[in-house]
Amino acid sequence: MKDKPVKIEITDGAGIPAKNDAGLISAWWISFIGAISIITYLVVTKPDPYKDILMFVPDGILVTFQVTIFSIIGASIIGLFTGLGRISKNRFFNLIASTYVEVVRGIPLLVQLFYIYYALGRVLLVPDMLSAIIAMSVCYGAYMGEVFRAGIDSIDNGQTEAARSLGFDKNQTMFLVILPQAWRTILPPVGNEFIALLKDSSLVSILAVADILRRGREFAAESFQYFETYTMIALLYLLITLILSKGVSHMEDRLNHYDR
Amino acid sequence: MTVNSIIEIKNVYKFFGDLAALSDVSLDIKAGEKVVIIGPSGSGKSTLLRSINRLEEISRGSIVVDGQDVHDKSSNINNIRQELGMVFQSFNLFPHKTVLENLTMAPIKLKGIDKEEAKAIAVDLLKKVGINEKANVYPSKLSGGQQQRVAIARALAMNPKIMLFDEPTSALDPEMIGEVLDVMKNLAVEGMTMVVVTHEMGFAREVADRIVFMDDGRIIACEPPETFFTCTDHPRLKQFLSQIL
Amino acid sequence: MFKKIIVLLMLSMLVAVSAQAELKTNSEGMPIIKVASDCTWPPMEFINKDKQIVGFSVDLMKAAAEAGGYVVEIKNVAWDGIFAGLAAGKYDCVTSSVSINDKRKKAMDFSSPYFEVTQAVVTNKDSSAKTLADFKGEKVGAQIGTTGYFAVKKTDGVIAKSYDEVGLAMEDLYNGRLAAVVCDNPVAADFALQQAEYSKRMKIAFNVKSNVAEFYGVAIRKGNKEVLELINKGLAAVVKDGTYDKITAKWFGTAK
Numbered sequence: 001m002k003d004k005p006v007k008i009e010i011t012d013g014a015g016i017p018a019k020n021d022a023g024l025i026s027a028w029w030i031s032f033i034g035a036i037s038i039i040t041y042l043v044v045t046k047p048d049p050y051k052d053i054l055m056f057v058p059d060g061i062l063v064t065f066q067v068t069i070f071s072i073i074g075a076s077i078i079g080l081f082t083g084l085g086r087i088s089k090n091r092f093f094n095l096i097a098s099t100y101v102e103v104v105r106g107i108p109l110l111v112q113l114f115y116i117y118y119a120l121g122r123v124l125l126v127p128d129m130l131s132a133i134i135a136m137s138v139c140y141g142a143y144m145g146e147v148f149r150a151g152i153d154s155i156d157n158g159q160t161e162a163a164r165s166l167g168f169d170k171n172q173t174m175f176l177v178i179l180p181q182a183w184r185t186i187l188p189p190v191g192n193e194f195i196a197l198l199k200d201s202s203l204v205s206i207l208a209v210a211d212i213l214r215r216g217r218e219f220a221a222e223s224f225q226y227f228e229t230y231t232m233i234a235l236l237y238l239l240i241t242l243i244l245s246k247g248v249s250h251m252e253d254r255l256n257h258y259d260r
Numbered sequence: 261m262t263v264n265s266i267i268e269i270k271n272v273y274k275f276f277g278d279l280a281a282l283s284d285v286s287l288d289i290k291a292g293e294k295v296v297i298i299g300p301s302g303s304g305k306s307t308l309l310r311s312i313n314r315l316e317e318i319s320r321g322s323i324v325v326d327g328q329d330v331h332d333k334s335s336n337i338n339n340i341r342q343e344l345g346m347v348f349q350s351f352n353l354f355p356h357k358t359v360l361e362n363l364t365m366a367p368i369k370l371k372g373i374d375k376e377e378a379k380a381i382a383v384d385l386l387k388k389v390g391i392n393e394k395a396n397v398y399p400s401k402l403s404g405g406q407q408q409r410v411a412i413a414r415a416l417a418m419n420p421k422i423m424l425f426d427e428p429t430s431a432l433d434p435e436m437i438g439e440v441l442d443v444m445k446n447l448a449v450e451g452m453t454m455v456v457v458t459h460e461m462g463f464a465r466e467v468a469d470r471i472v473f474m475d476d477g478r479i480i481a482c483e484p485p486e487t488f489f490t491c492t493d494h495p496r497l498k499q500f501l502s503q504i505l
Numbered sequence: 506m507f508k509k510i511i512v513l514l515m516l517s518m519l520v521a522v523s524a525q526a527e528l529k530t531n532s533e534g535m536p537i538i539k540v541a542s543d544c545t546w547p548p549m550e551f552i553n554k555d556k557q558i559v560g561f562s563v564d565l566m567k568a569a570a571e572a573g574g575y576v577v578e579i580k581n582v583a584w585d586g587i588f589a590g591l592a593a594g595k596y597d598c599v600t601s602s603v604s605i606n607d608k609r610k611k612a613m614d615f616s617s618p619y620f621e622v623t624q625a626v627v628t629n630k631d632s633s634a635k636t637l638a639d640f641k642g643e644k645v646g647a648q649i650g651t652t653g654y655f656a657v658k659k660t661d662g663v664i665a666k667s668y669d670e671v672g673l674a675m676e677d678l679y680n681g682r683l684a685a686v687v688c689d690n691p692v693a694a695d696f697a698l699q700q701a702e703y704s705k706r707m708k709i710a711f712n713v714k715s716n717v718a719e720f721y722g723v724a725i726r727k728g729n730k731e732v733l734e735l736i737n738k739g740l741a742a743v744v745k746d747g748t749y750d751k752i753t754a755k756w757f758g759t760a761k
Contacts, residue, residue: 118673121680128666128682162352162411165313166366166418167342176369180356208646208666208677217585218667221650224612226589 028242035239042232049225053216053232060215061236067132067211068198074137075197076190079144084174086149097145104142110203112139117207132204140197144190151186152178184255191248195241202237212236266291266422266453267312272321274307274477281307282318283477291421294454296464299474300500305457308474309426312455313344326421342370345415349427351407353399359386359410360395363417371418378417385413389443405436409443416447423447425456461504465489473497528575528597528731536575538732539596540566543584545670547695548756549602549620549721552581561691561756562600562721565619565740568748573739585649585669588613591724597732599724602689604652606719613727616736618720624653624713625693627678628685632710637663643684646674653687656713672696679703687713691757 042050085097104112116135117128126134155178163173205214216233220226267289274282282304289295297305310316312323314330314337323330328340354362363382367373373381386392389409391402399407408428415423425444429437441463448454448467458464464471464485471488473481475496483491489505491497528536542550542558550560558579570577582590584601591599591613604622605615626637634640641662647654649667657665666683668674674686675696686693690712697707723740725733743749 118676118680121676121682125681156350156352158348158350158352159354161315162346162348162354165315165341165344165346166415167338167370168366169338172369176365177354181354184356206669208668208673210666214649214667218649218654220589221585221667222608222655224588224592224609226586226592 028246031238032242032246035235035242039232039235039239046228049219049223049228050232052223053219053225053229056219057212057215057233057236060210060212061240063129063209064198064201064211064240066129067136067201067204067209068194070133071136071140071197071201072194074133075140075144075193078137078141079148082141082145083148083152086145087152101142101145104139109135109139109200110206113203113207128207128209132201132207132209136197136201136204140193144193147186147189147193148182150189151182154185155181184252187248187252187255191245191252194248195244198241198244199237264290266326267455268322268324269308269312270322270324272308272311272323273319274304274311274316275319280477282311285321285474285477285479287472287479287482289453289455291453292451293469294448294456294467295470295472296468297455297457297472297474298459298461298464298500299480303474304477305472305474306426307477309424309455309457312424313341313346315346338370342418343421345412345418345420345423347408347411347415347423347425347428349430351399351404351411351431353407353411353414355399358396358398359391359402362399362410362414366414367417382413382417385416386410388416388446389413390439403436404432405439408432408436408440412440412443412447422453422455425454425458427457427459429458429460459504473500475500531576536731536735538570538575538577538598538735540577540579541582541587541590541596541599542579542601543587543670544581545584545672546602546689546692547699549689549691550579550600561620561752562602564752564755565743565749566600566723568743568752569736569739571739572742572746572748573735575735575739583669584651588724591726594726597725597729598736601724602692602721603724604689604719605722606652609724614725614729614733615722616725616733617740618722619740620721622689622691622719622721624656624687624715624719625690625709626685626687626711626713627675627693627697627707628710629678630706630708632685632708634685634710636711637685637687637713640684644682645685645687646677646683647671647687648674651688652719653689653713657687675703675707679706685710 039054043054082097082100085093086101088094088097107115113132113135116126116138117131120126159177159181160173163177168176201211202213205211205217208214212233216229220229223229265288267287269285269287272282272285273280285304285308287295297309299305307316311318312325312330318331325340326343328335330337330340354365357365360379360382363385364375364378367378367381368375383392383395386395389412391406391409394402394406399410402410412428428444429440432440437460441460444454444456444463445467456463456468468485470482470484472479473488473494480494481488481491481497489501528538530536542562544550544552544558544560546560548560549562550558553559558581563579566577566579579600580596582596587599587601590596602622603609605618609615626634628634637645637657637660640660642664644664644666645657645660646666646668647657648671649669651671654665654667657663666674666677668677671686671688671692674683674688677683678686679702690709693709696703697709698704723736725736
């Protein structure tokens with residue numbers, strides 16, 4: 001057993017407030033209350049156009065949530081298998097997983113979105129929402145794979161040996177002993193990936209998927225109120241991201257029980 | 261002699277690149293026998309122990325445990341390992357499970373033992389190693405000595421025929437070594453087959469039926485304790501003993 | 506040293522800002538008007554194979570400039586945000602098949618109309634739809650913030666999909682994700698009739714009925730009289746001397 005769990009640092013994504021990090025907690029509250037009060041203030045004092053904007057985008061918020069949540073699920077599954085493939089001693093699986101990571105990390109998400117939707121659209125008609133989710137999952141699956149790999153690597157080899165010497169096979173060892181422990185190391189960077197994914201989900205608006213950003217652009221293109229519209233859109237994204245980061249930090253607290 | 265041997269190690273070689281970690285090692289261990297392996301670091305004693313349950317692959321030779329060839333790809337190593345309890349220097353308890361869960365996990369998942377029954381067995385074992393009051397805490401709350409006793413109990417929970425100990429007291433503070441050795445001595449009294457890699461000469465003298473001295477990947481001497489410590493045929497052994505005694 | 510550079514930079518920025526107030530002139534003393542066009546709108550304004558900005562409105566703007574005694578610099582700007590750039594003073598006018606309507610007139614000034622346009626509906630060849638309402642429950646696409654998109658959105662029961670470029674909407678129609686695309690008739694003609702691959706599957710089914718005639722105008726930042734007058738002067742001149750008809754003949758085959 002290691003005395004200190006390894007921390008995997010990933011820079012994108014919002015700061016996830018930790019209990020012992022007083023500075024970040026107050027920053028979180030300032031941003032959260034700030035965002036809510038600015039939205040409220042704008043809607044109350046200038047209902048035209050702020051209330052109109054707020055009334056225009058709710059279905060976009062729903063779409064953003066759908067894309068984000070399904071992509072998170074997809075990326076986690078792909079990421080888990082990629083991570084397992086990357087540490088696999090089987091050359092074939094290892095090569096597939098490594099190549100996938102290499103290829104996906106070498107292509108910008110925006111290009112991947114265009115590719116899956118428009119280029120592959122000629123041969124394979126994937127509905128817009130689904131292609132957005134597939135593209136996001138495939139892209140983030142590669143990053144998550146690296147996180148999973150690092151998380152699994154961080155678990156002491158003695159754990160594997162102990163489990164194997166009791167008679168557990170490779171899979172049982174992985175799923176009963178290694179992953180439950182790795183999850184704790186993995187969660188902070190995964191939480192960061194979730195938040196980054198939520199923000200990047202705004203890119204799917206290029207697929208004519210009516211998310212928050214697309215709805216905002218439609219409103220702005222008709223009303224020419226760019227400042228007002230994008231102010232509102234930015235505040236809405238900020239609010240959602242803050243709520244998600246809070247959720248991730250709660251999940252971390254719950255997973256830390258055996259350390260205390 | 262081989263008829264009632266529970267472990268048969270025959271002409272085993274293990275190479276790391278060009279380096280021979282084990283060369284031409286043969287050793288038979290009878291059921292109920294207690295064998296202590298000593299030797300300087302890098303002598304291959306841990307490698308030998310770990311190849312008995314195939315945590316290390318061997319390059320040549322054969323190891324047969326209870327009639328099954330450990331290193332034959334066709335034998336089910338997971339079943340063989342259930343017969344071989346292993347205790348590590350660094351305890352390797354599962355930190356995400358409570359003490360009790362550490363003991364019940366393998367019997368429930370691997371032997372299909374009923375949860376309540378597994379719990380009862382685990383509680384008995386924890387009493388035996390003297391830490392039943394800690395059943396529901398996580399390992400990080402325990403001292404090193406307590407963790408190692410739990411680790412022994414965890415291995416025993418699978419009801420193995422043989423117990424392998426890989427330097428079980430080397431990572432412990434001196435005041436905790438005694439409590440772990442006491443548990444091992446009790447186990448020896450009960451008639452468990454034990455193979456122990458250790459530096460504890462007192463333990464070796466008291467418990468071992470035979471003491472094996474290894475150096476440079478070879479078995480140099482293999483004697484009962486009464487002759488082992490007076491054995492002067494081997495200069496390397498003599499030198500080693502003069503250093504540690 | 507660093508301070509000097511910073512001061513210099515700030516000074517040059519000041520110069521740039523103050524220069525916005527009136528038009529720059531070229532070496533011959535002719536005023537330069539900066540024009541933004543979303544060059545995804547063939548045949549009105551688009552990028553040809555040699556990466557040049559070409560099209561009906563491009564020729565028209567150049568001819569008008571020549572006749573009006575000024576110079577135009579056209580640059581390609583994405584439609585989404587093209588008016589925000591105009592308002593922010595990044596260029597002087599937008600010539601990008603902008604239909605004149607009341608809502609836009611509140612936000613910007615328009616030159617005299619230079620082209621009459623109708624909204625054409627492009628569908629699959631086998632479609633029997635006669636009005637937009639016939640696409641009830643189906644997805645109809647158009648470019649974001651265009652008259653075509655507003656027309657789709659106004660139609661009850663039709664699912665409106667907005668695209669960054671009309672070409673992407675056409676691609677989705679071709680691939681089968683959309684039932685129809687609505688856009689200006691010259692553009693519809695170019696995609697549905699001129700493009701070999703598209704013309705196999707697509708047709709212009711009908712025009713959207715409208716009580717009011719729709720015209721393109723050059724959009725100019727509100728209150729910028731100087732540019733408005735220059736452009737109107739140039740446009741009037743090319744209509745008068747017959748150049749307008751020549752350009753129309755070049756791009757649409759027939760004079761209007």
